[in-house]
Structure formats: structure tokens, C-alpha cells
Amino acid sequence: MRVAMLHWAFPPVIGGVETHLALLGPELVERGWEVFLLTNSVEGMADDYTWKGMEINRTPLMDLNSLSLVKIEVMADKIREKIYRFIEKVKPDLIHAHNMHYFSPVHAEVLFDIKRKMGIPLILTAHNVWEDQLWDQMCQLAGDWDAVIAVSHYIKEELIKAGYPADRIFTIHHGIDIDRFRPPTREEQEEILRVNPHFAGRRVIFHPARMSLDKGCHIGVRALALIVREFPEVLLVMAGTTKTVDWGNHQPHHVHRITAMVEELGLQNNVWVKFFPWEEMPRMYQASEIVIYPSCFQEPFGLVMLEAQATARPIIVSRAGGMPEVIKHGENGFVVEMNDHGQLAENCLYLLRNPELGRQIGSRGRTLVEKYYTKEIMTEKTSEVYKAVC
Incomplete structure (x- = not known):
């Protein structure tokens, strides 16, 4: 089966979500999934390449460091076109978005439009929660995700408070590569x-x-x-x-x-x-x-x-x-x-x-x-x- 993932960044950009993706993607490939990731552009790196069995597609339209809310609105048509082309090329059985419940209503609404038109199940992993006007706006979409993965019980509880359906939230704690992280000889x-x-x-x-x-x-x-x-x-x-x-x-x-x-x-x-x-x-x-x-x-x-x-x-x-x-x-x-x-x-x-x-x-x-x-x-x-x- 084929899964299309979307996130704002991927190594060499580092952080908890980026590390999570670098672990989860190849491990899914090992289990027979075909994994495709749409993420941000990085200077000096190709836009399309394979990394540990994952197909990586990079674009500046996913780069939060260069996109403000104003720029996102101005570039909404280009963002829509890019995400649609990515999904049409991948033809996934499901879409797995990471932290698409915040930052950009434009990106999220494109995914929900794809879900409605193409019937592709939509999963969110919520690595964070926030409290501001944009967060309140994005929470209006809470019931449209087919499933939500919370990275801790704390996140699950906060999502429920924000209006996410409790029966669609699954807590999955992070995991790591214990061969890579181990006591030194x-x-x-x-x-x-x-x-x-x-x-x-x-x-x-x-x-x-x-x-x-x-x-x-x-x-x-x-x-x-x-x-x-x-x-x-x-x-x-x-x-x-x-x-x-x-x-x-x-x-x-x-x-x-x-x-x-x-x-x-x-x-x-x-x-x-x-x-x-x-x-x-x-x-x-x-x-x-x-x-x-x-x-x-x-x-x-x-x-x-x-x-x-x-x-x-x-x-x-x-x-x-x-x-x-x-x-x-x-x-x-x-x-x-x-x-x-x-x-x-x-x-x-x-x-x-x-x-x-x-x-x-x-x-x-x-x-x-x-x-x-x-x-x-x-x-x-x-x-x-x-x-x-x-």
C-alpha cells in the first residue's frame, strides 16, 4: 500500500518531528509500505530523490522558515497546485500529515478538498498543540480527520479539549533506533x-x-x-x-x-x-x-x-x-x-x-x-x- 506524507521539514533540518519521520518512513518501507514525503526545500539538495526507500519531494511551498501567513495566502493557488500534483503522482491509499493542524489553513484545506474529491483517508499526527487565534481557526477542522495520532496522553487530552473526537485519537509514543542510540564501547x-x-x-x-x-x-x-x-x-x-x-x-x-x-x-x-x-x-x-x-x-x-x-x-x-x-x-x-x-x-x-x-x-x-x-x-x-x- 502507498502512503503520502506531508511535513514542513526533514533532515538535514533537525527537530523532534524530523527525527520521527526519518525513523518511521524507512521502517514502514521495511514492512512493505511505499512511502512518499512532500517537504521543504533545502539549499544544495535535489528536489526529488530516494532516501532509505522513501521517495522525497522537496518544494519551497512547504518551507515554514520562508512562508508567513501573508505569503501563504498570496501563494495559495501555487500551494494547491503543488499538493494536488504530488497526490496525483503518488496515487496514495492514504495521506498522513504531520502538524498540518496548525500554521497554514491553506495547506490543510487543500488536503481536505483532496479527501472529499478523491476519497483518500486523511490521518494527522499532532506533535504539538497551541493556544492562539490561528489554533482556534484550525480546530474548526478537527472532525474532518479520519484518525489522529497523538504523541502523548497529554496531547490527546489537549486535542479532546479543543474539540477533536476522542474516538478517533490514538496515542502512539515515539520510538527510536536502539542500535543507533546505545551505550558506547x-x-x-x-x-x-x-x-x-x-x-x-x-x-x-x-x-x-x-x-x-x-x-x-x-x-x-x-x-x-x-x-x-x-x-x-x-x-x-x-x-x-x-x-x-x-x-x-x-x-x-x-x-x-x-x-x-x-x-x-x-x-x-x-x-x-x-x-x-x-x-x-x-x-x-x-x-x-x-x-x-x-x-x-x-x-x-x-x-x-x-x-x-x-x-x-x-x-x-x-x-x-x-x-x-x-x-x-x-x-x-x-x-x-x-x-x-x-x-x-x-x-x-x-x-x-x-x-x-x-x-x-x-x-x-x-x-x-x-x-x-x-x-x-x-x-x-x-x-x-x-x-x-x-
């Missing part, structure tokens, strides 16, 4: 130090998120200022300064504020900022002793939780959105209150003082991911939803 640890000699003698704390206030990067920096008083050798590694979906171009302002805070607190020697391509992320988890994810908004899921646990690293998250569904305080990680850098610092210090405890927590996390959160489990559950609507 001794040889791999030596290779990490060879490639990153500045890690030698450092206690590495990794914050694997786009550099923004939403993701709590400023909370991590403030916590670091407390941590270095006892452990001056600590190094906070932050990622994701480029190649992310940034509708509205907010990230440069966030990056400026966070880097200014690092300088104000005199932490330049304790912070390392670098963009890590999707292929390099597992190695950075392996290089770390602790992973933090102190999000300052209702995080829908937080794929970082699974990546850290699969690598057997203890993780500290904020009590936000769907993250407490996965991380149980003191068992497979720690949960701190949102916006509380003191609690974050306290738990980091606890782990730095007790490295054996960190290893035990990491080991429990690895076991949990192996049991519940693999890409195979996620894909099987997604296939069941597909079959239910076809």
Missing part, C-alpha cells in the same frame, strides 16, 4: 576523546535541543553557574543553533539572549555550542555524563528522553507536557519544576557527586526503552491505525 569512548580532545577531564552535561528559551537553554545556563562552584571542570554542551524550523524567525533573538547570559555569568569556558548533524547526535549522548531537557513550555513528548535513556544516560526533565509520562523521578531520571534552575542544578550536582547512581538510572532507562519505545513498536502501532482507516 570502550573503543567508542576513546574515539570520542580523540575527536573532541577538549572533553578530556571534563564532566559533560548535554542539552540536545535547538538553542531557545522555549527549550530552557537559559535555565541550563543559570543552573550551570551554580554547578561550577563545586565542579569547575563541568562542560555544558548545547546544540541546534541552525537548521531548525523557526517560523517567525525567533531563534536568532533567543540565541543572542542565551549567549549574552553565558558571557554575563562568566561561563565561556564551561559552555560549548555547536550544531550537530542528525548523524552525529548519538555520539554526543555517548560523550555526556548527564542529559538535561528543562523545557519551559508544555513539551508534547520530548524525543530526547528516549535518546538519552537508550544511551544509558540519566536525564533531568521539567514537569512539562508529556515528559512525566515517561520519566519517573528517581527511577529512570529526574523531574524538576519548570523554570526552576535551582532544582535543575541540585539534581545535576546529586548525579555528579554520585556517578554510580547515574549509571544505575541510565541502565534502567535503557531497559525501559528496549521494552516500550523502539521504532519497531512505534511503526507497528502506526500501521494498525493505517489499516483501520483504509
Whole structure:
């Protein structure tokens, strides 16, 4: 069977949804599905190519970083034509859209028009929810999806509050590749130090998120200022300064504020900022002793939780959105209150003082991911939803 997917971005653009697609698509191909993805254009990349069995079609008409609501309205006819041509070429048995319940009424309405005219079932995966006028407008389409996949129980509850039919919502937590994200061998640890000699003698704390206030990067920096008083050798590694979906171009302002805070607190020697391509992320988890994810908004899921646990690293998250569904305080990680850098610092210090405890927590996390959160489990559950609507 053939599935047409649509999303605003795909690697090398990185983020939770993009990583999810890079896992789900090839795994569906392994199960016999033919997968076609319509996504944004990336400079230097072809518009059409095959990636791990998926057929990728790129167009600037799916690029949120260059499309404002005004531009979307102006280009509505071109958007409609492009999506129709994509669907007519693919001839899918179903359409699976990711985060098409927000950002652009034009894109969503084209899909519903296709559903009505061609009778193709329409599935949405809601990776996020919002609260503003545009969100209210898009929720008027809530009952038109044949099925909705929520990435956490938190997202499902929020969708129901917004008017989505509860009987059409299926919670499917993310899954990851546990062969790609795994504890390092001794040889791999030596290779990490060879490639990153500045890690030698450092206690590495990794914050694997786009550099923004939403993701709590400023909370991590403030916590670091407390941590270095006892452990001056600590190094906070932050990622994701480029190649992310940034509708509205907010990230440069966030990056400026966070880097200014690092300088104000005199932490330049304790912070390392670098963009890590999707292929390099597992190695950075392996290089770390602790992973933090102190999000300052209702995080829908937080794929970082699974990546850290699969690598057997203890993780500290904020009590936000769907993250407490996965991380149980003191068992497979720690949960701190949102916006509380003191609690974050306290738990980091606890782990730095007790490295054996960190290893035990990491080991429990690895076991949990192996049991519940693999890409195979996620894909099987997604296939069941597909079959239910076809």
C-alpha cells in the first residue's frame, strides 16, 4: 500500500518531528509500505530523490522558515497546485500529515478538498498543540480527520479539549533506533576523546535541543553557574543553533539572549555550542555524563528522553507536557519544576557527586526503552491505525 506524507521539514533540518519521520518512513518501507514525503526545500539538495526507500519531494511551498501567513495566502493557488500534483503522482491509499493542524489553513484545506474529491483517508499526527487565534481557526477542522495520532496522553487530552473526537485519537509514543542510540564501547569512548580532545577531564552535561528559551537553554545556563562552584571542570554542551524550523524567525533573538547570559555569568569556558548533524547526535549522548531537557513550555513528548535513556544516560526533565509520562523521578531520571534552575542544578550536582547512581538510572532507562519505545513498536502501532482507516 502507498502512503503520502506531508511535513514542513526533514533532515538535514533537525527537530523532534524530523527525527520521527526519518525513523518511521524507512521502517514502514521495511514492512512493505511505499512511502512518499512532500517537504521543504533545502539549499544544495535535489528536489526529488530516494532516501532509505522513501521517495522525497522537496518544494519551497512547504518551507515554514520562508512562508508567513501573508505569503501563504498570496501563494495559495501555487500551494494547491503543488499538493494536488504530488497526490496525483503518488496515487496514495492514504495521506498522513504531520502538524498540518496548525500554521497554514491553506495547506490543510487543500488536503481536505483532496479527501472529499478523491476519497483518500486523511490521518494527522499532532506533535504539538497551541493556544492562539490561528489554533482556534484550525480546530474548526478537527472532525474532518479520519484518525489522529497523538504523541502523548497529554496531547490527546489537549486535542479532546479543543474539540477533536476522542474516538478517533490514538496515542502512539515515539520510538527510536536502539542500535543507533546505545551505550558506547570502550573503543567508542576513546574515539570520542580523540575527536573532541577538549572533553578530556571534563564532566559533560548535554542539552540536545535547538538553542531557545522555549527549550530552557537559559535555565541550563543559570543552573550551570551554580554547578561550577563545586565542579569547575563541568562542560555544558548545547546544540541546534541552525537548521531548525523557526517560523517567525525567533531563534536568532533567543540565541543572542542565551549567549549574552553565558558571557554575563562568566561561563565561556564551561559552555560549548555547536550544531550537530542528525548523524552525529548519538555520539554526543555517548560523550555526556548527564542529559538535561528543562523545557519551559508544555513539551508534547520530548524525543530526547528516549535518546538519552537508550544511551544509558540519566536525564533531568521539567514537569512539562508529556515528559512525566515517561520519566519517573528517581527511577529512570529526574523531574524538576519548570523554570526552576535551582532544582535543575541540585539534581545535576546529586548525579555528579554520585556517578554510580547515574549509571544505575541510565541502565534502567535503557531497559525501559528496549521494552516500550523502539521504532519497531512505534511503526507497528502506526500501521494498525493505517489499516483501520483504509
